[in-house]
Amino acid sequence: MNKNRVLSLRQVLMVSMALNVGLILRLGYVRETWRAEQSLHGFGLEEKSRSRVASMAASSQNVAHVSRGKQVVSIDGTEIEDGGERVINLDHGDPTMYERFWQQMGDKTTFVISGWQYISYFSDVTNLCWFLEPEFAKAVVRLHKLVGNAITKDRYIVVGTGSTQLFQAALYALCPPNASEPMNVVSAAPFYSSYPLMTDFLKSGLYKWGGDAHKFSKDRPYIELVTSPNNPDGSTRQAVVNRNQGILMHDFAYYWPQYTPISFPADHDLMLFTVSKSTGHAGTRIGWALVKDKEVARKMTKFIEINTIGVSKDSQLRAARILQAVADSCDRVGSPEEVQPFFDYSYILMEKRWKQLRAAVKKSGLFSLPDFPSKFCNFSGRTFESQPAFAWLKCEGEIEDCESFLRCHRILTRGGKHFGVCPKYVRISMLERDEMFDLFTERLSQIKL
Numbered sequence: 001m002n003k004n005r006v007l008s009l010r011q012v013l014m015v016s017m018a019l020n021v022g023l024i025l026r027l028g029y030v031r032e033t034w035r036a037e038q039s040l041h042g043f044g045l046e047e048k049s050r051s052r053v054a055s056m057a058a059s060s061q062n063v064a065h066v067s068r069g070k071q072v073v074s075i076d077g078t079e080i081e082d083g084g085e086r087v088i089n090l091d092h093g094d095p096t097m098y099e100r101f102w103q104q105m106g107d108k109t110t111f112v113i114s115g116w117q118y119i120s121y122f123s124d125v126t127n128l129c130w131f132l133e134p135e136f137a138k139a140v141v142r143l144h145k146l147v148g149n150a151i152t153k154d155r156y157i158v159v160g161t162g163s164t165q166l167f168q169a170a171l172y173a174l175c176p177p178n179a180s181e182p183m184n185v186v187s188a189a190p191f192y193s194s195y196p197l198m199t200d201f202l203k204s205g206l207y208k209w210g211g212d213a214h215k216f217s218k219d220r221p222y223i224e225l226v227t228s229p230n231n232p233d234g235s236t237r238q239a240v241v242n243r244n245q246g247i248l249m250h251d252f253a254y255y256w257p258q259y260t261p262i263s264f265p266a267d268h269d270l271m272l273f274t275v276s277k278s279t280g281h282a283g284t285r286i287g288w289a290l291v292k293d294k295e296v297a298r299k300m301t302k303f304i305e306i307n308t309i310g311v312s313k314d315s316q317l318r319a320a321r322i323l324q325a326v327a328d329s330c331d332r333v334g335s336p337e338e339v340q341p342f343f344d345y346s347y348i349l350m351e352k353r354w355k356q357l358r359a360a361v362k363k364s365g366l367f368s369l370p371d372f373p374s375k376f377c378n379f380s381g382r383t384f385e386s387q388p389a390f391a392w393l394k395c396e397g398e399i400e401d402c403e404s405f406l407r408c409h410r411i412l413t414r415g416g417k418h419f420g421v422c423p424k425y426v427r428i429s430m431l432e433r434d435e436m437f438d439l440f441t442e443r444l445s446q447i448k449l
């Protein structure tokens with residue numbers, strides 16, 4: 001064999017070994033880094049070791065609010081650092097404040113699914129909503145009965161990938177297929193900032209965003225979205241247009257006893273609920289609609305069939321387990337277990353946060369917050385003022401652009417224009433983890449002009 005050839009083979013071998021060793025070391029490093037990040041995310045350790053740099057990109061009205069560039073670096077909004085001062089991101093309503101409750105529940109909500117289970121597309125072919133898991137439907141009915149926030153009798157339950165999918169399914173189902181022009185979809189300002197985006201995203205021929213319901217004057221059919229308690233301002237709402245050709249869709253994402261007194265069981269034609277804000281399981285992506293009309297429920301089911309061929313069974317079963325755990329924790333007759341009722345835990349936490357925020361606002365003197373009437377809650381027996389999932393903060397005096405003003409103080413919020421009103425207002429999430437919320441109130445209280 002030629003000597004040169006032997007040498008080059010040896011060299012190739014050495015280079016290859018060096019590369020492999022390098023690769024192994026690198027994999028080890030990546031794994032360690034990943035592990036460290038996971039444990040930090042899970043247990044909220046020292047801020048310094050968590051910090052990463054991210055841009056404070058200005059908000060853009062036409063960008064979907066869960067997929068901003070800055071979120072790629074820090075999805076939980078807690079790790080951005082800028083100029084030595086930590087950036088507090090309260091733009092999104094990511095309900096991480098419930099994490100601790102669920103940690104305390106330990107294995108009570110652990111749900112194991114083997115590889116062979118739940119592999120069919122179908123859940124119950126005898127049900128109009130054929131992809132609805134019976135266990136999930138049972139858990140929904142039980143929880144509504146227990147809390148008393150919605151009538152479930154004689155309703156069709158349609159499950160969706162979050163209430164976001166159900167919103168779109170409902171728009172499809174409520175619009176006549178052959179109308180000469182798209183139906184107007186309206187909501188009283190300030191309205192949930194995703195409504196206009198979701199309505200117009202696909203430029204449907206069936207419907208279009210019609211703006212603030214207070215200003216809607218067309219003598220045409222319309223769909224009015226009624227969100228109560230409202231996102232962003234927490235107000236209790238009813239329809240405002242009230243004309244003959246109107247169809248109502250009620251979004252009850254926040255009609256739960258940690259946020260507002262439950263005064264009556266809601267009884268409307270089409271009501272949307274979600275685990276995202278009720279139990280905090282936004283990542284499970286499960287919502288449900290309670291629908292009176294069979295044809296509307298059928299069309300919503302059809303939309304979801306065409307859109308995603310149903311809804312993840314894994315998620316539905318996990319959501320069922322969570323809802324059951326909530327109901328068990330509140331309905332403890334005969335149960336010896338020492339579990340804090342979920343709605344006590346969440347109510348007390350919201351109450352504490354609102355007190356803390358109001359104190360910070362008072363101390364600063366530059367802002368104001370809405371007041372809410374005190375009402376009796378049929379579920380808890382308490383009389384209290386709403387303590388919404390978002391604070392609708394107003395910059396008083398000369399400050400015209402509250403979002404930019406707070407951004408200068410490294411606090412990211414969502415400005416009024418996203419909700420159809422003026423920029424003197426911002427929406428602030430009240431659902432962040434304790435550490436971030438405490439940092440926020442502390443910083444807000446110190447702001448001076």
Ligand SMILES: Cc1ncc(COP(=O)(O)O)c(C=O)c1O
Binds near residue numbers: 163251253276282
């Ligand atoms: C009023 C309202 N409806 C619906 C949603 C979305 O819920 P889901 O996570 O179930 O899609 C939100 C989320 O912030 C909301 O505020």
